Amino acid sequence: MSKQRLVIIGNGMAPGRLLEHLFEAAPDAYDVTIFNAEPRVNYDRIMLSPVLSGEKTFEDIIIHGDDWYAERGITLHRGEKVTGIDRAARVVTGASGITAAYDKLVIATGSSPFIIPVPGHKLPGVLAYRDLDDVDGMLRAANRGGRAVVIGGGLLGLEAAAGLKSRGMEVTVLHLMPTLMERQLDPAAGYLLQKELESRGIEVRCGANTKMILGDSEVEGVELEDGTVIDASLVVMAVGIRPSVDLARDAGLDVGRGIQTDLAMCTSDPDIFSVGECAEVDGRVYGLVAPLYQMAKVAAGHLAGVSEAAFAHAETPTKLKVTGINLYSVGDFGDGPDREDVVLRDAARGSYRRVILQGNRVIGAVLYGDVADGMWYNELLKSGEDVSDIRDTLIFGQAHQGGGMAADPLAAVANLSDDAEICGCNGICKGKIVQAINDKGLTSLAEVRAHTKASASCGTCTGLVESVMALTLGDTFSKKAEGMCGCTDLGHGEVRRLIKAQGLKSIPAVMQELEWKSSHGCAKCRPALNYYLLSDWPGEYKDDQQSRFINERVHANIQKDGTYSVVPRMWGGMTSSDELRAIADVVDKFAIPDVKVTGGQRIDLLGVKKEDLPAVWADLNAAGLVSGHAYAKGLRTVKTCVGSTWCRFGTQDSTGLGIKLEKFLWGSWTPAKVKLAVTGCPRNCAEATCKDIGVICVDSGYEIVYGGAAGLHIQGTTKLGTVKTEEEVIEVAAAMTQMYREQGFYLERIYKWAERVGYDTVKAAILDDTGSRRAYYERFVFSQQFAQTDPWSERVSGVDKHEFKPLAVFGEEAAPATAKVEPAE
Amino acid sequence: MNALTRDTNAWRLIGSIDDIPSQGARCVENGETKIAVFRTADDRIFALEDKCPHKNGPLSQGIVHGGCVTCPLHNWVISLETGAATGADDGRTASFPVRLDGRDIYLNLESNLQQGA
Numbered sequence: 001m002s003k004q005r006l007v008i009i010g011n012g013m014a015p016g017r018l019l020e021h022l023f024e025a026a027p028d029a030y031d032v033t034i035f036n037a038e039p040r041v042n043y044d045r046i047m048l049s050p051v052l053s054g055e056k057t058f059e060d061i062i063i064h065g066d067d068w069y070a071e072r073g074i075t076l077h078r079g080e081k082v083t084g085i086d087r088a089a090r091v092v093t094g095a096s097g098i099t100a101a102y103d104k105l106v107i108a109t110g111s112s113p114f115i116i117p118v119p120g121h122k123l124p125g126v127l128a129y130r131d132l133d134d135v136d137g138m139l140r141a142a143n144r145g146g147r148a149v150v151i152g153g154g155l156l157g158l159e160a161a162a163g164l165k166s167r168g169m170e171v172t173v174l175h176l177m178p179t180l181m182e183r184q185l186d187p188a189a190g191y192l193l194q195k196e197l198e199s200r201g202i203e204v205r206c207g208a209n210t211k212m213i214l215g216d217s218e219v220e221g222v223e224l225e226d227g228t229v230i231d232a233s234l235v236v237m238a239v240g241i242r243p244s245v246d247l248a249r250d251a252g253l254d255v256g257r258g259i260q261t262d263l264a265m266c267t268s269d270p271d272i273f274s275v276g277e278c279a280e281v282d283g284r285v286y287g288l289v290a291p292l293y294q295m296a297k298v299a300a301g302h303l304a305g306v307s308e309a310a311f312a313h314a315e316t317p318t319k320l321k322v323t324g325i326n327l328y329s330v331g332d333f334g335d336g337p338d339r340e341d342v343v344l345r346d347a348a349r350g351s352y353r354r355v356i357l358q359g360n361r362v363i364g365a366v367l368y369g370d371v372a373d374g375m376w377y378n379e380l381l382k383s384g385e386d387v388s389d390i391r392d393t394l395i396f397g398q399a400h401q402g403g404g405m406a407a408d409p410l411a412a413v414a415n416l417s418d419d420a421e422i423c424g425c426n427g428i429c430k431g432k433i434v435q436a437i438n439d440k441g442l443t444s445l446a447e448v449r450a451h452t453k454a455s456a457s458c459g460t461c462t463g464l465v466e467s468v469m470a471l472t473l474g475d476t477f478s479k480k481a482e483g484m485c486g487c488t489d490l491g492h493g494e495v496r497r498l499i500k501a502q503g504l505k506s507i508p509a510v511m512q513e514l515e516w517k518s519s520h521g522c523a524k525c526r527p528a529l530n531y532y533l534l535s536d537w538p539g540e541y542k543d544d545q546q547s548r549f550i551n552e553r554v555h556a557n558i559q560k561d562g563t564y565s566v567v568p569r570m571w572g573g574m575t576s577s578d579e580l581r582a583i584a585d586v587v588d589k590f591a592i593p594d595v596k597v598t599g600g601q602r603i604d605l606l607g608v609k610k611e612d613l614p615a616v617w618a619d620l621n622a623a624g625l626v627s628g629h630a631y632a633k634g635l636r637t638v639k640t641c642v643g644s645t646w647c648r649f650g651t652q653d654s655t656g657l658g659i660k661l662e663k664f665l666w667g668s669w670t671p672a673k674v675k676l677a678v679t680g681c682p683r684n685c686a687e688a689t690c691k692d693i694g695v696i697c698v699d700s701g702y703e704i705v706y707g708g709a710a711g712l713h714i715q716g717t718t719k720l721g722t723v724k725t726e727e728e729v730i731e732v733a734a735a736m737t738q739m740y741r742e743q744g745f746y747l748e749r750i751y752k753w754a755e756r757v758g759y760d761t762v763k764a765a766i767l768d769d770t771g772s773r774r775a776y777y778e779r780f781v782f783s784q785q786f787a788q789t790d791p792w793s794e795r796v797s798g799v800d801k802h803e804f805k806p807l808a809v810f811g812e813e814a815a816p817a818t819a820k821v822e823p824a825e
Numbered sequence: 826m827n828a829l830t831r832d833t834n835a836w837r838l839i840g841s842i843d844d845i846p847s848q849g850a851r852c853v854e855n856g857e858t859k860i861a862v863f864r865t866a867d868d869r870i871f872a873l874e875d876k877c878p879h880k881n882g883p884l885s886q887g888i889v890h891g892g893c894v895t896c897p898l899h900n901w902v903i904s905l906e907t908g909a910a911t912g913a914d915d916g917r918t919a920s921f922p923v924r925l926d927g928r929d930i931y932l933n934l935e936s937n938l939q940q941g942a
């Protein structure tokens with residue numbers, strides 16, 4: 001039997017799921033061709049919000065990568081929009097002329113965001129929120145800063161607002177209705193939500209009607225009907241979606257609000273199916289994935305000829321995916337004469353819950369704050385069970401029902417029935433997960449996701465799935481610990497993102513909110529957290545000395561015998577007779593055992609006693625010498641050659657530029673040490689091609705290279721590009737340092753960071769996009785005002801005096817009972 | 826109790842708890858011996874000889890976390906209470922009895938190890 005041809009229009013979440021079911025049931029039935037207007041593979045659209053907020057990357061949310069299509073022999077036309085369906089000839093045609101003949105066709109064009117046609121809606125800077133391009137657009141805008149106005153206070157609008165806020169923008173939400181998310185929340189919960197968003201610095205204006213968007217060549221602001229003008233550099237419209245039905249209508253299919261189908265998801269043409277947001281089944285259209293996945297399953301069954309299943313409507317709970325905000329709503333919660341409400345409020349904890357009953361059955365629930373019981377109410381709603389017996393305690397939740405069940409989440413999950421739904425998006429119940437674990441011997445969350453899809457979509461049920469695993473596997477299940485240290489399972493990237501996303505500004509706040517497993521961290525995580533906070537909240541966060549490694553605490557390098565080495569800065573490797581004389585005097589005065597020239601073109605004084613450090617620094621300071629930060633995760637040296645000043649090959653003043661760079665960059669803390677070099681011509685005497693950032697002077701300007709290493713690991717640099725002036729070199733070097741400061745993991749050198757995020761990404765952000773470069777540069781300059789103080793002179797003048805003096809000293813022989821006691825500082 | 830069986834003359838007032846940064850340490854010199862006095866985040870005070878059991882690293886310079894200090898030289902983690910290395914490492918540093926009287930710290934200059942404790 002030869003294969004039939006299946007053509008799919010649209011490659012969103014619904015057809016992606018349809019194909020999974022189809023290939024499982026009938027792997028050889030069809031030759032599949034997909035047309036997708038978006039130029040990419042299938043990804044989890046609902047996780048765009050975590051990508052926007054920075055909690056996930058695009059790679060994290062891809063559902064089917066290239067391999068997936070290749071393995072199944074599927075032809076995927078990316079970026080090819082279908083423009084016509086010829087039902088008589090059974091052929092579809094794409095915008096660039098590609099055609100494909102079909103035996104069966106699936107229309108899965110999803111929906112398009114509705115754009116309010118107010119004046120100015122076409123200006124650059126007005127975006128919808130639907131796909132990755134929109135997210136990229138928002139991120140570009142966020143990187144330039146300013147204010148974003150989000151029009152629409154529903155699920156999408158609020159997720160966009162929270163994401164843009166955590167990316168550092170000022171955010172105003174405009175909502176036409178009197179309370180937020182009025183379709184999912186009642187006014188009380190809407191109020192709590194608004195308060196929470198406002199406490200995070202998001203401005204919310206309800207009852208706000210947009211009159212026009214202002215600006216000549218790009219967005220400059222928004223004007224409301226009442227005359228209010230709000231400045232804005234970005235406008236996001238999230239006011240609703242319209243099923244994309246034009247193609248089907250033009251092809252003469254029956255179309256109402258969506259493409260009309262029967263309960264088998266078949267349209268008015270028996271060879272054409274429709275699934276997803278574009279489909280209208282039994283008079284309803286949908287905008288959440290759970291029903292779409294059901295459509296996909298039904299349609300796949302019919303296409304594979306293995307099932308006669310019919311689509312059945314079910315209530316889908318709504319959750320908002322904003323970290324730290326918990327809300328859950330399901331069913332119907334309008335007021336009505338035959339309806340009763342049970343309400344429980346806990347103002348102190350900012351939590352609210354309301355269950356709506358009709359004839360002793362649950363028909364709706366709204367939970368805000370503590371939402372753990374949402375699932376249980378949903379179960380009661382679905383089963384239509386008579387709840388008169390438990391009416392009195394219903395509102396307190398499942399833990400209060402019969403037998404005083406423990407509030408322990410594991411016990412709560414243990415008490416769920418086998419058909420309790422765990423994963424709402426995918427409609428996966430507890431029994432199914434348990435069965436998959438037992439039958440297939442699954443042991444990790446990733447495997448459970450792969451086999452059952454539980455928690456593989458919006459991810460809010462991950463904790464529940466893990467509880468089910470813990471119950472089923474017992475002690476053999478332990479969450480995979482890949483954390484930054486034993487104190488947390490979160491990795492460096494997650495911790496960095498959450499610090500920004502949740503606005504965590506102290507080490508105790510991070511440990512509390514991210515649920516550290518130790519009370520005060522350890523020597524691995526504390527220095528990392530201290531760095532992240534210092535880099536993320538310049539001027540706000542106070543450096544925690546006790547979380548620093550000793551070298552950075554006493555501004556010298558500890559040696560194996562507990563003495564220290566002292567390295568003064570020599571800008572660009574230049575020194576003078578005065579400086580050398582001062583160094584010689586210090587060496588004699590403090591009997592410093594060794595003096596050595598370092599690889600970074602400066603002088604190291606080795607074997608200084610800790611108690612002598614402040615006095616040594618005082619003498620060096622007096623001669624104008626400052627700390628060289630030879631101990632720091634920060635700028636170490638800028639190595640130079642003599643360049644055009646002396647060398648016959650020199651093309652530019654490499655020494656002068658090196659000094660300028662060093663004076664600009666010193667003092668800033670970075671994830672790991674940073675070394676630079678400026679070399680006067682490609683002969684490279686200053687060895688710029690193995691530095692973190694190197695500059696090679698050429699006749700026409702300055703070639704910038706980066707990502708070199710010459711330690712345990714040896715690696716040549718990668719070229720970033722060529723610029724014309726010294727000012728540009730400084731701007732690029734500062735911007736790159738800042739990007740690395742914001743993204744690098746603690747102890748990760750520039751070459752590792754660049755490998756991880758991609759050399760192309762760095763180049764695009766630092767060289768190609770001058771707006772983005774400027775923004776990084778400005779953030780660097782801002783943070784430098786808090787960083788450029790000489791730590792030596794600070795300590796000479798008394799800072800951290802306790803570091804350098806013993807607490808008490810007793811003689812060899814019978815010390816007097818009252819010893820010499822240092823006064824309190 | 827230790828204090829009773831010891832030479833009571835060995836107790837010395839060494840300063841106030843406020844002289845030591847929280848999660849930090851200061852040193853007391855007793856002739857040739859250096860004693861590191863630690864203060865934890867919950868204001869407990871411990872005293873150990875300032876010598877790592879590994880290669881004599883100065884423990885007073887390490888990072889204090891929970892009831893432990895991580896040696897600055899090669900990251901051994903030493904229990905402040907017992908002076909013993911934790912985890913896979915093996916070794917023990919001499920510890921000294923301390924007691925708090927109000928905010929005053931008293932240190933007994935006779936180590937627990939010498940006592941065979």
Ligand SMILES: Cc1cc2nc3c(=O)[nH]c(=O)nc-3n(C[C@H](O)[C@H](O)[C@H](O)COP(=O)(O)OP(=O)(O)OC[C@H]3O[C@@H](n4cnc5c(N)ncnc54)[C@H](O)[C@@H]3O)c2cc1C
Nearest residue numbers: 010012013014037038046081082109110276277287288289
């Ligand atoms: C930011 C965001 C957050 C969300 N959060 C949630 C959530 O938490 N929970 C939830 O349940 N749902 C959520 N949703 C909704 C959910 O993502 C959608 O319901 C779902 O993705 C719709 O799937 P679909 O396959 O119908 O359409 P889509 O995923 O929109 O896919 C349609 C695809 O078809 C392509 N296409 C359209 N016309 C053509 C054509 N003529 N030719 C070729 N290709 C075409 C489009 O480019 C698009 O790629 C969210 C949506 C967004 C945007």
Ligand code: SF4
Nearest residue numbers: 641647650680681685
């Ligand atoms: S790199 Fe070029 S300019 Fe610099 S010293 Fe060497 S030869 Fe001269």
Ligand code: SF4
Nearest residue numbers: 557559560599711712
């Ligand atoms: S190469 Fe090794 S031994 Fe030499 S200074 Fe560096 S770390 Fe120490």
Ligand code: FES
Nearest residue numbers: 877880882896899
């Ligand atoms: S000397 Fe302390 S760990 Fe090596």
